[in-house]
């Protein structure tokens with residue numbers, strides 16, 4: 179693809195003057211092809227490009243969908259779904275997506291300052307995701323009680339419905355305001371001020387008043403690079419999250435036939451019961467294995483007992499093999515399956531002077547398998563499920579020869 183660089187004038191950023199502008203008219207001043215997509219450059223735009231942790235807008239230019247928006251040297255590139263023929267366009271941005279981003283982004287300013295005020299935690303990075311947003315706070319740990327204070331302060335700022343102002347300041351005047359973080363840009367700095375509470379250098383789109391942000395809720399935290407990263411949601415996302423969680427809780431409560439407030443204790447009780455039952459089941463299985471082994475020994479015409487047990491787990495088969503070799507002077511070659519593998523246990527009573535490990539090398543000449551063990555028991559695993567019978571036959575023949583048993 180021929181990608182020649184054309185110098186364009188900086189695009190007039192309408193979203194800087196009015197973050198609430200949903201429609202606008204503009205002139206096409208450039209057309210390119212990038213990554214196989216038609217790209218247009220306009221003289222002015224309300225489309226916000228991917229920048230500063232905030233995702234780009236979506237929308238339409240006339241009837242053509244805008245699928246991506248990027249900024250390159252002050253020029254905004256609109257990536258289109260298909261070619262746009264007209265030179266005069268009416269742009270419409272996907273407002274519900276944009277407003278959602280504005281809620282999360284403004285919420286982040288408030289939350290970051292709340293972290294700073296309550297615990298002097300600095301925001302090292304911000305990411306606005308599809309479902310949740312994150313801030314990485316430069317502290318190794320933040321206690322739950324402190325976190326609750328941070329959340330409360332952030333929401334108090336929301337409920338105070340403060341004005342969110344944006345203005346430009348020349349670089350040399352920037353020290354006259356208490357910026358939360360030094361600016362990354364030079365020259366004219368765009369300041370976003372949550373009335374007297376937070377001052378940030380930011381080029382994003384924000385709500386006019388903190389009340390529009392809606393509820394700010396921290397959802398979870400994780401350690402990263404020695405810091406703590408918090409996931410949070412604001413506004414409509416918080417509402418959706420509340421609804422999701424309410425539904426999950428209600429459905430779980432229904433499963434237990436309990437009140438929602440009782441779900442946790444019900445789950446705890448059920449898990450304890452399950453643990454007990456598993457213990458009991460294991461004991462019963464062990465007993466059963468003992469009798470199964472006895473029956474196999476009684477019925478087997480040979481001292482070499484072999485078979486495939488599709489209904490048993492590899493662990494149960496191993497236990498059965500151990501029971502066999504403890505109850506009588508026998509050799510055992512027993513197989514079971516798990517997922518795409520067969521598991522083969524080969525075992526010998528101690529009195530039979532056979533080292534069952536020798537069988538491994540022999541089987542490996544015919545079948546791809548791995549495993550190992552002791553002189554009296556080896557466990558082998560293979561992906562070649564269709565060769566399980568062959569493996570057993572080879573092992574049985576080998577053991578017959580070695581032990582002289584029939």
Ligand SMILES: [Zn+2]
Pocket residue numbers: 283284287370378380381382383384
């Ligand atoms: Zn911002």
